[in-house]
Amino acid sequence: MTAYLFLKFLHVVGACVLLGTGAGIAFFMLFAHMTQKAHIIAPIARIVVVADFVFTTTAVIVQPITGYLLAQEVGYSLTEGWLLTSILLYIWTGVFWIPVVWIQIKMRDLAAIAVERNEPLSERYYNLAGRWVFCGFPAFGAVMAILWLMIARPSFSLF
Numbered sequence: 001m002t003a004y005l006f007l008k009f010l011h012v013v014g015a016c017v018l019l020g021t022g023a024g025i026a027f028f029m030l031f032a033h034m035t036q037k038a039h040i041i042a043p044i045a046r047i048v049v050v051a052d053f054v055f056t057t058t059a060v061i062v063q064p065i066t067g068y069l070l071a072q073e074v075g076y077s078l079t080e081g082w083l084l085t086s087i088l089l090y091i092w093t094g095v096f097w098i099p100v101v102w103i104q105i106k107m108r109d110l111a112a113i114a115v116e117r118n119e120p121l122s123e124r125y126y127n128l129a130g131r132w133v134f135c136g137f138p139a140f141g142a143v144m145a146i147l148w149l150m151i152a153r154p155s156f157s158l159f
Contacts (some may be wrong), residue, residue: 045108
């Protein structure tokens with residue numbers, strides 16, 4: 001297998017992991033949250049936090065490395081419109097994803113406390129859940145846009 005095909009394989013797998021894990025985490029967290037039952041939310045949030053660290057974080061690290069190496073291998077300039085836009089959207093995604101990770105950890109902890117104390121979920125939990133949704137949509141939308149740019153590679157310039 002050539003270096004190009006190996007890098008492309010890693011890059012595509014990383015994209016699948018980012019999109020798949022992101023969608024899966026959002027699905028399970030959202031549906032658990034909609035129950036408004038701490039005893040359901042706590043274990044799901046615990047798994048979501050682990051999945052985010054194991055899968056999403058790994059892909060977040062691998063994507064820019066394989067992307068850069070692919071660009072070098074093929075001879076793309078990082079200032080080509082579609083590629084630079086992808087890089088900027090990747091940074092945009094990170095701006096929203098980092099708070100989401102922290103928010104998920106706090107939601108997990110608050111749900112576990114509610115279960116331990118046999119209390120309803122706190123107002124703080126619901127405030128964080130709203131922020132989680134608010135941050136999740138732009139991050140997920142940016143990942144979708146990056147995937148489209150990677151596939152279509154439209155010709156345009158930002159400068």
